[in-house]
Amino acid sequence: MQITIKIDAPELVGAVNNLAVAMGGKATSNKNTSIKEEKGKKPETKQDSKETKEDKSDSQVKTFKPEELRAKAAEVSKSGKREEVKALLTKFEVKNITSVPEERSAEFMSALEAL
Structure with a gap:
């Protein structure tokens, strides 16, 4: 038994094809739609492409939680480099580890690891 559905709402075609996959x-398309199925890939919707771009940007810049920074700073301090850790706080213009901005946390962690 074969069921054929014709959809005249192009904005819904992607959603229906994703559901079918x-x-x-198997997602199908006809001459009235602009979605093409690639072998081994599901059709990409606008939302999928947004999430992919966000995932890529997230993976490019790793951020660390204050707890992770604090643990690494404690480790470095215990190894006799307490003054260097304090100097690093001064360099980043923060009073304490929890004040390190999230967008600079990777840079701070790298600096800690370099000590």
């Missing part, structure tokens, strides 16, 4: 079926 998720259910183990």
